Amino acid sequence: MxxxxxxxxxxxxxxxxxxxxxxxxxxxxxxxxxxxPEYAGNDLGVNWSPERTVFKLWSPAAQKVRLQLYEKxxxxxxxxxxxxxxxxxxxxxxxxxxxxxxxFYTVQVQIADKWLAETPDPYAKAVGLNGQRGMIVDLxxxxxxxxxxxxxxxxxxxxxxxxxxxxxxxxxxxxxxGITHRGKFLGLTETGTHNLTNQRTGLDHFRxxxxxxxxxxxxxxxxxxxxxxxxxxxxxxxxxYDPENYNSVEGSFATDAADGSVRIRxxxxxxxALHKNxxxxxxxxxxxxxxxxxxxxxxxxxxxxxxxxTADGKFSNASACGNETASERAMMRRYMVESLxxxxxxxxxxxxxxxxxxxHDIETMNxxxxxxxxxxxxxxxxxxxxxAGSSPLPDxxxxxxxxxxxxxxxxxxxxxxxxxxxxxxxxxxxxxFVSGKPGLEESIKFGIVASTQHPQVxxxxxxxxKAPWAxxxxxxxxxxxxxxxxxxxDKLAISCPEASEAERIRMHELAAAMVLTSQGVPFIHxxxxxxxxxxxxxxxxxxxxxxxxxxxxxxxxxxxxxxYYRALIQLRKNHxxxxxxxxxxxxxxxxxxxxxxxxLVAYQISGNANSDTWKNIVVIFNGSQKSQTVKIPAGKxxxxxxxEKVNEKGVREVPLGSVxxxxxxxxxxxxx
Numbered sequence: 308m309x310x311x312x313x314x315x316x317x318x319x320x321x322x323x324x325x326x327x328x329x330x331x332x333x334x335x336x337x338x339x340x341x342x343x344p345e346y347a348g349n350d351l352g353v354n355w356s357p358e359r360t361v362f363k364l365w366s367p368a369a370q371k372v373r374l375q376l377y378e379k380x381x382x383x384x385x386x387x388x389x390x391x392x393x394x395x396x397x398x399x400x401x402x403x404x405x406x407x408x409x410x411f412y413t414v415q416v417q418i419a420d421k422w423l424a425e426t427p428d429p430y431a432k433a434v435g436l437n438g439q440r441g442m443i444v445d446l447x448x449x450x451x452x453x454x455x456x457x458x459x460x461x462x463x464x465x466x467x468x469x470x471x472x473x474x475x476x477x478x479x480x481x482x483x484x485g486i487t488h489r490g491k492f493l494g495l496t497e498t499g500t501h502n503l504t505n506q507r508t509g510l511d512h513f514r515x516x517x518x519x520x521x522x523x524x525x526x527x528x529x530x531x532x533x534x535x536x537x538x539x540x541x542x543x544x545x546x547x548y549d550p551e552n553y554n555s556v557e558g559s560f561a562t563d564a565a566d567g568s569v570r571i572r573x574x575x576x577x578x579x580a581l582h583k584n585x586x587x588x589x590x591x592x593x594x595x596x597x598x599x600x601x602x603x604x605x606x607x608x609x610x611x612x613x614x615x616x617t618a619d620g621k622f623s624n625a626s627a628c629g630n631e632t633a634s635e636r637a638m639m640r641r642y643m644v645e646s647l648x649x650x651x652x653x654x655x656x657x658x659x660x661x662x663x664x665x666x667h668d669i670e671t672m673n674x675x676x677x678x679x680x681x682x683x684x685x686x687x688x689x690x691x692x693x694x695a696g697s698s699p700l701p702d703x704x705x706x707x708x709x710x711x712x713x714x715x716x717x718x719x720x721x722x723x724x725x726x727x728x729x730x731x732x733x734x735x736x737x738x739x740f741v742s743g744k745p746g747l748e749e750s751i752k753f754g755i756v757a758s759t760q761h762p763q764v765x766x767x768x769x770x771x772x773k774a775p776w777a778x779x780x781x782x783x784x785x786x787x788x789x790x791x792x793x794x795x796x797d798k799l800a801i802s803c804p805e806a807s808e809a810e811r812i813r814m815h816e817l818a819a820a821m822v823l824t825s826q827g828v829p830f831i832h833x834x835x836x837x838x839x840x841x842x843x844x845x846x847x848x849x850x851x852x853x854x855x856x857x858x859x860x861x862x863x864x865x866x867x868x869x870x871y872y873r874a875l876i877q878l879r880k881n882h883x884x885x886x887x888x889x890x891x892x893x894x895x896x897x898x899x900x901x902x903x904x905x906x907l908v909a910y911q912i913s914g915n916a917n918s919d920t921w922k923n924i925v926v927i928f929n930g931s932q933k934s935q936t937v938k939i940p941a942g943k944x945x946x947x948x949x950x951e952k953v954n955e956k957g958v959r960e961v962p963l964g965s966v967x968x969x970x971x972x973x974x975x976x977x978x979x
Contacts, residue, residue: 352430367397380435433567437531442567465781473833480856496580517876528552530598536564549598587657596626627695664690692719724754745905757783757827783827820973836872874953883917906930923978948975
């Protein structure tokens with residue numbers, strides 16, 4: 308009995324010891340990212356009221372979290388330090404009583420007995436100088452007069468959109484812009500500004516040109532290593548594709564970078580001014596990577612979680628910027644959704660261009676679309692359907708161009724059409740259709756029908772895509788140049804050194820005609836309407852102003868080119884046949900005409916397409932230097948576009964049966 312009792316006690320003690328140590332071992336084993344809890348609330352970050360301010364931070368692996376309160380955005384010692392309490396689902400929180408408006412703060416997380424560096428929280432809505440500290444702000448106090456009555460300009464269909472891509476500083480950096488607030492948000496609000504040659508600039512220029520949407524390169528807070536906001540008088544330039552604080556406004560575009568509320572107010576003023584002038588605003592957003600990796604806001608609150616890793620545990624790098632975010636993880640997905648909703652609701656943003664969208668997963672992009680379109684179905688979302696490197700997430704799950712058909716109300720850029728028009732952006736010397744390269748006719752047809760299914764396109768001969776990737780035409784961004792790579796004018800100068808300036812202007816204008824009369828959503832790089840040059844610099848992301856600025860003297864120098872762009876835009880607006888909203892409508896009304904010559908594409912739009920007043924339209928593009936004859940359908944036709952002449956009443960009449968198309972030109976005819 309005693310032996311049995313002793314053995315029982317021994318086994319019980321061993322079991323208890325093993326159980327306790329197993330428990331200790333389990334508790335000391337770090338959670339995998341898949342085990343991190345998802346917090347379903349939408350109140351992370353700072354929630355201010357005159358009576359109290361509530362701080363909430365998601366940091367599941369933290370042992371301790373503290374909050375430092377400061378008087379200024381830089382320098383000095385904390386006014387007070389507060390310990391946050393652990394709550395549910397990995398959230399830490401504290402409440403400060405009293406009115407904390409105008410105070411600055413940082414959070415600091417302890418993990419594995421080590422205190423990480425101070426940082427604003429990822430949801431910071433306002434920051435101080437160089438984004439080092441968050442700022443507690445009354446957002447209503449930042450609203451300009453009449454902000455609550457700031458309706459979005461009218462828009463019926465996505466294919467009615469005409470995008471115009473601009474860096475805030477480029478618009479007004481040159482003294483001949485005539486704009487007072489040079490390089491600032493407020494420069495976007497100025498009207499009646501004229502340069503030394505008495506040309507309309509800025510907001511007046513946008514209206515004169517006829518664009519519907521102003522696409523702004525990044526305006527969120529980006530890294531001080533790119534732009535040091537403490538040195539406003541020192542010439543500095545950067546595109547801003549190195550995010551620091553996603554929900555805060557970049558200070559270098561404000562008149563006072565040290566005051567977070569000034570940034571917010573002035574950006575709202577710019578948006579309000581554009582809206583009042585009938586122009587919607589698109590934000591360029593860069594959720595695919597952060598400008599820093601180990602030192603990023605994300606890694607200072609939840610190390611590693613917000614990023615993808617390779618099989619050996621290193622940061623994967625599909626962005627070619629040092630890291631790539633993990634949109635498929637619950638809290639990164641939630642972060643992207645909540646951030647974009649915030650920009651829509653607080654700033655009245657009308658659309659988003661998603662940088663390297665091919666890094667993000669399809670489900671996240673579709674959830675973004677669902678949530679934003681629930682707020683307003685007219686919000687336009689588009690992005691780059693590619694990456695800058697390989698990713699551990701399978702291609703089948705990512706928002707690549709080839710998967711655009713799986714995306715809900717989201718568009719992608721057509722590099723197929725872009726490079727068919729002017730030549731590969733990666734081969735600087737390569738020519739395209741407009742500069743005389745033969746064999747690109749099917750790629751051009753592919754672009755004309757906006758990457759959709761059409762029975763007359765031979766997809767096996769398309770330059771990149773061997774199948775249609777857009778379900779509907781609005782899913783294709785039709786363009787020839789953008790901030791990346793050479794401007795169209797510089798590309799033509801490099802690839803066609805033998806051509807005269809007059810010939811290159813004709814090539815440039817042919818490309819414009821092809822972009823602005825093709826189906827899909829046209830996109831214009833700011834200044835291309837006046838033959839913008841960056842002096843041959845391809846990647847001008849940190850080049851000085853004299854490379855990146857818009858030189859408004861070129862508007863007068865090449866006024867005929869500007870007038871041609873303006874006339875093309877008005878032609879597109881006046882005639883819905885050039886902006887059909889569905890693939891079925893394109894298939895029904897657009898038929899390619901038979902041509903045997905190289906560098907020649909012709910098509911007819913018939914049957915009052917999309918309720919157009921013009922019943923029958925013939926469009927011909929001749930990329931050859933020689934004039935070419937094209938057979939046209941029987942009937943009486945008038946030319947409405949020829950060379951630089953655009954006249955909807957008719958430039959001239961055409962004899963029956965055929966028409967001679969001059970070299971390097973577009974021709975549009977309408978049946979009388």
